[in-house]
Amino acid sequence: MQKIFFTLLLLLTSPLSGFSHTATPVPVEQPVKWSYSARKTAAGEAVILITATLADGWHLYALNNPANSPVRLAFSFLPDPSYSPEGKINQPEPVTRFEKLFGADISYFEHEAVFQQKVKLTGKSAIIKGSIEFTVCSPRQCLPPETISFNIHIK
Numbered sequence: 001m002q003k004i005f006f007t008l009l010l011l012l013t014s015p016l017s018g019f020s021h022t023a024t025p026v027p028v029e030q031p032v033k034w035s036y037s038a039r040k041t042a043a044g045e046a047v048i049l050i051t052a053t054l055a056d057g058w059h060l061y062a063l064n065n066p067a068n069s070p071v072r073l074a075f076s077f078l079p080d081p082s083y084s085p086e087g088k089i090n091q092p093e094p095v096t097r098f099e100k101l102f103g104a105d106i107s108y109f110e111h112e113a114v115f116q117q118k119v120k121l122t123g124k125s126a127i128i129k130g131s132i133e134f135t136v137c138s139p140r141q142c143l144p145p146e147t148i149s150f151n152i153h154i155k
Contacts, residue, residue: 031058062094062107082126
């Protein structure tokens with residue numbers, strides 16, 4: 001009995017066991033870069049383009065995933081008298097796969113995704129302000145959900 005106890009104690013305190021030291025978190029550079037642009041399409045109308053460029057091996061969850069999925073991608077636009085969003089934001093065709101963990105088809109983007117939102121302008125220019133909530137994952141980890149703000153100038 002003492003041999004078993006001693007062996008267990010040795011294993012638990014050994015440098016080879018995972019219990020004797022603390023792992024130092026490795027900082028992760030943001031694997032998604034966001035860029036923004038706008039173009040006028042007609043008098044009083046424009047399209048804003050929001051581009052996500054992903055590092056190799058990372059994916060960004062898409063719009064309209066089921067409620068029990070990871071944090072979905074969400075765009076919010078602040079109300080402003082100089083513009084109004086027209087319809088829903090358009091996304092490119094995502095990759096969709098069945099995920100056992102969620103028991104549902106989950107959609108995401110790899111490499112790059114360009115999102116488009118039509119806006120109606122009340123004047124000659126506008127500053128579109130809003131935010132993006134998103135989650136990115138790799139095969140080894142998911143980063144915590146993040147929300148970033150944006151300003152897009154239409155002239």
